[in-house]
Amino acid sequence: MARLNMVEAIDQALRQEMDRDDTVIVLGEDVGKDGGVFRVTDGLYERFGEDRVMDTPLAESGIVGFAIGMAIGGFKPVAEIQFSGFVYPAYDQILSHAARFRTRSRGQRTVPMVVRMPYGGGIRALEHHSESMEAVFAHIPGLKVVIPSDPYEAKGLLTAAIRDPDPVVFFEPARVYRAIKMEVPEEQYTLPIGEARVVREGTDLTLIAWGAHVRTIKEAAERLAGDKRCDVEVIDVRTISPFDAATVVASVKKTGRAIIVHEAPQSGGFGAEISAQIMERAVLHLEAPVKRIAGFDTIPPLSKLEDLYQPSVDLVVDEVIATMEF
Amino acid sequence: MPVTTLVSYSVQRVEVMDVEGEVDASLMPELSSERIAALYEVMVLTRVFDERMLKLQRQGRLGTFARVAGQEGAHVGAAFALRDEDWMVPAFREAGAFLLRGMKMEHFLQYWGGDERGNVFPEGVRMLPASIPVGTHMLHAAGLGWAMKKKGERSAVLTVFGEGATSEGDFSEAMNFAAVYQCPVVFFCQNNQWAISVPYHKQSQACTVAQKALGYGMPGTQVDGNDVFAVYRAVSEALENARNGSGPALIEAHTYRVTDHTTADDARRYREDAEVEEWRERDPIERLGRYMKKNGLLDDAGETAVHEEAVGKVAEAVAVFEAMEPPPAEELFAHVFAEITPPLAEQRDRLLRRLEGGE
Known part of the structure; x- marks a missing residue:
């Protein structure tokens, strides 16, 4: 292949x-x-x-x-x-x-x-x-x-x-x-629009992202597992519309904790919608508040400040630990 | 180092029939007596329909809509030049063209009465629904024209808009795309000189809308928009050129909006009655009627008969419209996507349960 x-x-x-x-x-x-x-x-x-x-x-x-x-x-x-x-x-x-x-x-x-x-x-x-x-x-x-x-x-x-x-x-x-x-297979194939994908199974916390930050949360999950800190489930949302609430909610019901990671500005970002869906459907399963790690509500900075703006593996690891210790 | 003229242009205006109904035989388009009679009937029907719609709106039985009275010569004349295989991409002031293309009056009323199911055309009618955002639909006409050409069809697209729309950026993009890809599209501007309260001279400093065509590399012509023969002639020619592969054209129908902008507008706030009265004397239906009487195609009794027949047809349509049931709640979700998505199905079910008293 x-x-x-x-x-x-x-x-x-x-x-x-x-x-x-x-x-x-x-x-x-x-x-x-x-x-x-x-x-x-x-x-x-x-x-x-x-x-x-x-x-x-x-x-x-x-x-x-x-x-x-x-x-x-x-x-x-x-x-x-x-x-x-x-x-x-x-x-x-x-x-x-x-x-x-x-x-x-x-x-x-x-x-x-x-x-x-x-x-x-x-x-x-x-x-x-x-x-x-x-x-x-x-x-x-x-x-x-x-x-x-x-x-x-x-x-x-x-x-x-x-x-x-x-x-x-x-x-x-x-x-x-x-x-x-x-x-990547040479032959044609399709993936379903409207279905999120569980990238990594875990039991303690659900990390949710799409696009480039699926890699960020996957790396964070692997580091946390390697350090034997916790076992994190990783979800790639894939299609934010239509949003597959069922997969996310089933995961959070299992883990009791959720963090959504996106680089878009935090306020009114799609993380807010996911957080609201979790609250509506799984609040009684939660062990800690749902958290968002997102871009700031600023104009995206030019290169010199970009690393401060983008969610990083380090930041995700720290926030996972904080949520686990809530 | 000489200065050379690279491009020079002139813009032509075509008039075939004057206010008294006299025509220039050399410019008269080929139309049989039967076709002229049919044209007259549709124009009268459009006027009667428009007036009845106003009454329905004032009685609260219809929502806000844009009147067409006084512009029948322009949009009906243009649509009359279409063949079944052609497409029409309208704005929102072309009621007569909808009727001409085969939209039933009761469905037209259904849409403007607040039920989107009225937007469905009879099978095979090549027309898009009215487009409320000003000046953005002409791009669809350009793309549709490209599609017809790519399929090897001998058909053209007529898109209609007002002079206000020519200030929108999408007008420029549509004209440019249509010209670059030589799409078979006729851009038909009903320049009724008022975009709500803004007169043409504040909309543009170009002497004519027609001349804007030159900037995109296509021909532009102005016609007397209250002269249905001039409109029909220019649009027929442009459509035929488009079908033959000669690309797009812009036609400006110079007309006037004698009515308010919509039923929610009061034009007396921003313009003089005298100007309106002056244009009422150039009424396109009366002008065609005079021509027909002079040429033995119509007499007073016939005129009354055409009017009464129109009144009867409109009354029938209104009766059908008024007997229509409102759409069921499921319709709200029925056509968002080809297949309803889980989030939408959940929202629909929540609404239906509530309506059934289950929640």
């Missing part, structure tokens, strides 16, 4: 799905000859031509709005937004149109499309290239929000997202893009 990084896994998922289904169209800024600024669409232009791998004008709302029309017209567009920091001109198209067409036409007009984009910090990037604003998408009814944590997950979830009959926003953690390689 080939060892791929996330960029290669996503590229392969796109290529295989385009081979399988002629209606899948990739569009976005620099996705064609250039293969995308992160090379995620590398080789697609050569294989499928400019009609199916479309370099678009530099206009995010245009890309998404145009893709909505393509989808209503019978195609399955996969639109790339170069960085999530530039998606906001298209937020209106996503919220006001893509997510609403099925409801307002009572199922007569539908928008099976994917909007994929790199997001998140930890890559020492310039301004507007480190945001983690997934919660403002999870708040939109009619939209699915998928966030893979590693190359294997990325391939299976993206394939599922393209086949999904509804609009999906697919956030790709930029810091994971080339950070890890792992075995």
